Amino acid sequence: MDTLATTRADCLALDAADPLGAARDAFELPPDVVYLDGNSLGPPPRLARERMQAVLEREWGVGLVRSWNDAGWIEAPLRVGAKIARLIGAAPGEVVVADSTTVNIFKLLSAALALRPGRRVIVMREGDFPTDGYVAGGLAAMTGAELRCVAATELEGAVEADVAAFCVTHVDYRTGEMLDMHGLTAAAHRVGALAMWDLCHSAGAVPLDVTAADVDLAVGCGYKYLNGGPGAPAFCMVATRHHERLQQPLWGWMGHAAPFAFEPGYRPGAGITRMLSGTPPMVAIAALEAGVDAWLGIDMSAVRAKSLALADLCMTLVAQRCSGLGIEVVTPRDPERRGAQVSLRFADAYPLCRALIARGVIGDFRPPDILRLGLTPLYLRYVDIYDAVEAIREVLTSAVWRRPEYAVRTVVT
Amino acid sequence: MDTLATTRADCLALDAADPLGAARDAFELPPDVVYLDGNSLGPPPRLARERMQAVLEREWGVGLVRSWNDAGWIEAPLRVGAKIARLIGAAPGEVVVADSTTVNIFKLLSAALALRPGRRVIVMREGDFPTDGYVAGGLAAMTGAELRCVAATELEGAVEADVAAFCVTHVDYRTGEMLDMHGLTAAAHRVGALAMWDLCHSAGAVPLDVTAADVDLAVGCGYKYLNGGPGAPAFCMVATRHHERLQQPLWGWMGHAAPFAFEPGYRPGAGITRMLSGTPPMVAIAALEAGVDAWLGIDMSAVRAKSLALADLCMTLVAQRCSGLGIEVVTPRDPERRGAQVSLRFADAYPLCRALIARGVIGDFRPPDILRLGLTPLYLRYVDIYDAVEAIREVLTSAVWRRPEYAVRTVVT
Numbered sequence: 001m002d003t004l005a006t007t008r009a010d011c012l013a014l015d016a017a018d019p020l021g022a023a024r025d026a027f028e029l030p031p032d033v034v035y036l037d038g039n040s041l042g043p044p045p046r047l048a049r050e051r052m053q054a055v056l057e058r059e060w061g062v063g064l065v066r067s068w069n070d071a072g073w074i075e076a077p078l079r080v081g082a083k084i085a086r087l088i089g090a091a092p093g094e095v096v097v098a099d100s101t102t103v104n105i106f107k108l109l110s111a112a113l114a115l116r117p118g119r120r121v122i123v124m125r126e127g128d129f130p131t132d133g134y135v136a137g138g139l140a141a142m143t144g145a146e147l148r149c150v151a152a153t154e155l156e157g158a159v160e161a162d163v164a165a166f167c168v169t170h171v172d173y174r175t176g177e178m179l180d181m182h183g184l185t186a187a188a189h190r191v192g193a194l195a196m197w198d199l200c201h202s203a204g205a206v207p208l209d210v211t212a213a214d215v216d217l218a219v220g221c222g223y224k225y226l227n228g229g230p231g232a233p234a235f236c237m238v239a240t241r242h243h244e245r246l247q248q249p250l251w252g253w254m255g256h257a258a259p260f261a262f263e264p265g266y267r268p269g270a271g272i273t274r275m276l277s278g279t280p281p282m283v284a285i286a287a288l289e290a291g292v293d294a295w296l297g298i299d300m301s302a303v304r305a306k307s308l309a310l311a312d313l314c315m316t317l318v319a320q321r322c323s324g325l326g327i328e329v330v331t332p333r334d335p336e337r338r339g340a341q342v343s344l345r346f347a348d349a350y351p352l353c354r355a356l357i358a359r360g361v362i363g364d365f366r367p368p369d370i371l372r373l374g375l376t377p378l379y380l381r382y383v384d385i386y387d388a389v390e391a392i393r394e395v396l397t398s399a400v401w402r403r404p405e406y407a408v409r410t411v412v413t
Numbered sequence: 414m415d416t417l418a419t420t421r422a423d424c425l426a427l428d429a430a431d432p433l434g435a436a437r438d439a440f441e442l443p444p445d446v447v448y449l450d451g452n453s454l455g456p457p458p459r460l461a462r463e464r465m466q467a468v469l470e471r472e473w474g475v476g477l478v479r480s481w482n483d484a485g486w487i488e489a490p491l492r493v494g495a496k497i498a499r500l501i502g503a504a505p506g507e508v509v510v511a512d513s514t515t516v517n518i519f520k521l522l523s524a525a526l527a528l529r530p531g532r533r534v535i536v537m538r539e540g541d542f543p544t545d546g547y548v549a550g551g552l553a554a555m556t557g558a559e560l561r562c563v564a565a566t567e568l569e570g571a572v573e574a575d576v577a578a579f580c581v582t583h584v585d586y587r588t589g590e591m592l593d594m595h596g597l598t599a600a601a602h603r604v605g606a607l608a609m610w611d612l613c614h615s616a617g618a619v620p621l622d623v624t625a626a627d628v629d630l631a632v633g634c635g636y637k638y639l640n641g642g643p644g645a646p647a648f649c650m651v652a653t654r655h656h657e658r659l660q661q662p663l664w665g666w667m668g669h670a671a672p673f674a675f676e677p678g679y680r681p682g683a684g685i686t687r688m689l690s691g692t693p694p695m696v697a698i699a700a701l702e703a704g705v706d707a708w709l710g711i712d713m714s715a716v717r718a719k720s721l722a723l724a725d726l727c728m729t730l731v732a733q734r735c736s737g738l739g740i741e742v743v744t745p746r747d748p749e750r751r752g753a754q755v756s757l758r759f760a761d762a763y764p765l766c767r768a769l770i771a772r773g774v775i776g777d778f779r780p781p782d783i784l785r786l787g788l789t790p791l792y793l794r795y796v797d798i799y800d801a802v803e804a805i806r807e808v809l810t811s812a813v814w815r816r817p818e819y820a821v822r823t824v825v826t
Binding site for chain 2: 029030033035037048049053057059060061062067068069075099103126127129133135142143149174180229231232252261264266278281282283285352357359364376413
């Protein structure tokens with residue numbers, strides 16, 4: 001073995017010196033698992049248990065309907081939104097928690113078209129996360145808007161004077177590639193278009209400053225890096241400068257200026273509140289708030305430094321230990337161009353992924369041939385990366401992934 | 414005192430003979446409260462505690478992302494939908510749990526317009542629950558559809574040959590009046606229009622058979638009579654005969670025929686699954702499922718009989734004990750024409766409601782002058798109604814409701 005190769009002891013030493021090492025204590029993780037899928041579903045923060053118990057027993061059970069006032073339920077979408085705003089560099093009144101990512105994309109794209117009357121084109125990226133394109137397609141079918149889907153490298157050129165907005169994922173869900181938020185936003189503004197960023201793989205993953213980047217609209221996921229629980233509510237962000245003319249088509253009582261006046265006509269509420277539609281899902285928001293609160297006091301630049309270090313370690317170990325085994329890194333090596341994941345290409349990535357999960361190394365598969373490893377510095381250790389790559393090496397060299405049971409497709413991949 | 418008047422002992426005797434008396438044990442209720450607001454937010458079923466603990470600790474905490482397959486998360490919207498289908502008389506594949514009531518109304522009204530091409534009119538009821546009208550207004554502004562809002566008595570006449578669908582609440586949220594589902598649906602069908610029913614105040618409140626009534630589309634709330642928790646996911650129902658041509662504009666990955674193939678183009682899933690959009694909110698669905706499961710094995714006709722008896726008792730007691738105090742019953746006395754609530758009109762209903770809540774008698778206020786009492790036979794006793802009316806009498810005769818603190822408006826009324 002190469003004497004310069006990274007050893008497990010090296011990784012343990014890195015963990016011992018890790019300024020974020022104690023953050024792991026805030027999460028519940030099974031002892032026999034290396035969890036590399038926090039970019040799909042983050043693990044429960046320890047806070048979630050007591051928060052959900054409080055909501056169930058004290059607020060819902062004892063307070064009952066009074067808790068809409070007394071426990072601050074009614075303010076929860078804005079309160080948790082303001083906490084997420086800090087994580088993405090938005091102002092407190094620019095973010096609200098509501099619905100799913102999908103539904104928020106619909107609302108935000110509609111808002112973009114309304115903010116740019118006369119422009120009917122939405123620019124998106126080929127190969128972006130499917131739901132973004134599906135929503136835009138549904139909206140286009142309904143309104144006559146036109147979708148323009150281009151490769152990432154052609155995004156800037158595709159945003160022309162007929163474009164209302166582009167909507168792209170900041171960090172690619174498949175490859176982990178990160179786009180230039182400042183540059184693309186500025187390019188859109190030069191032709192009068194709006195910049196809408198999908199932050200599903202960015203919020204809680206990389207430092208964000210949507211204000212500095214002059215972002216117009218953004219959407220993000222609560223259940224990935226924010227650790228808000230399976231199917232947690234999403235968030236949407238609208239820059240203050242657009243609030244006055246902001247409109248979205250899912251008019252609902254919670255977006256009304258006076259929800260409990262029960263007026264027959266719709267009057268949109270002030271600012272970001274008009275992005276709300278139905279009743280806030282309080283049980284789900286309580287779990288999300290626990291996840292978001294686990295981020296309070298965390299230094300995002302330390303998170304970024306560790307996430308890059310974990311990724312470097314992962315890529316180095318794959319090169320050192322898995323060369324010649326048919327697996328390659330597809331995530332860009334340039335730190336400026338990647339998020340918080342490492343994606344590996346392997347022809348039979350699906351059975352490889354299943355074989356690893358059977359060994360407690362949980363990543364996920366993205367078709368056609370990607371094994372995706374999420375690198376989440378709050379609860380991952382350097383030694384976890386070592387053990388994961390070692391597991392990959394063993395599964396590949398032993399060819400255990402060829403066992404028929406690993407080829408059987410599960411519903412969710 | 415009138416010797417024929419109903420006494421507290423009479424009510425205790427009714428409770429002792431109540432075939433549904435044991436159902437109360439399935440719920441967590443504070444001992445010092447008479448809860449007459451289960452039509453706004455149902456109390457937690459005891460099952461919710463262990464279900465939410467299982468989701469948090471075992472499924473989310475240990476299973477992590479694997480639980481989408483292993484814990485049946487991915488099937489939850491259809492599984493819980495099938496249970497709700499039994500409560501409303503739909504077939505299992507006709508109901509799915511998703512989003513909020515508001516968002517589902519948007520999807521269903523859009524579906525109705527698509528199912529009746531060439532017809533652009535949606536008929537609604539004046540004074541119906543505001544969010545229904547708001548959503549329809551937003552959709553109309555987006556699509557050019559036309560809203561026709563009429564009084565309840567004019568609904569049948571308003572559904573003419575240019576109407577795509579009517580959408581009305583089956584049981585009025587304010588007065589408790591119940592509309593004729595069979596008759597209005599048949600009238601709509603005679604002119605080729607669709608019947609869409611908002612079941613928010615019906616599901617779990619009154620016996621429903623949407624199949625027998627030939628209902629086309631329906632929406633309902635998870636957090637009222639289904640006791641699914643604050644802001645619980647809603648449900649939507651589409652009759653099987655419409656599935657083949659069913660479309661809704663909130664295209665999302667969970668409504669796709671193959672969500673985990675990550676195909677670039679949207680292909681709607683089979684049947685009711687295409688009503689899904691974003692990722693299912695599992696923590697919230699777990700609470701909802703506990704609420705729905707508390708209904709399993711309950712005889713709905715016994716529920717209806719008791720709910721009518723509770724309402725009769727309430728109206729009788731108000732007549733006996735509150736006459737001359739300025740309060741009157743507005744809910745129809747005809748059992749065929751009312752749901753599971755009694756609404757009382759009092760000029761200063763808001764401070765009256767607050768004064769009652771301060772005494773542990775929790776109803777709610779609906780502007781301008783309605784004190785609304787929800788009658789939920791699973792956990793309400795006859796003696797609760799007695800105590801509630803007695804509290805109303807005392808608060809009115811003592812004029813304690815005139816205290817300034819009860820006039821202070823809370824955010825949520």
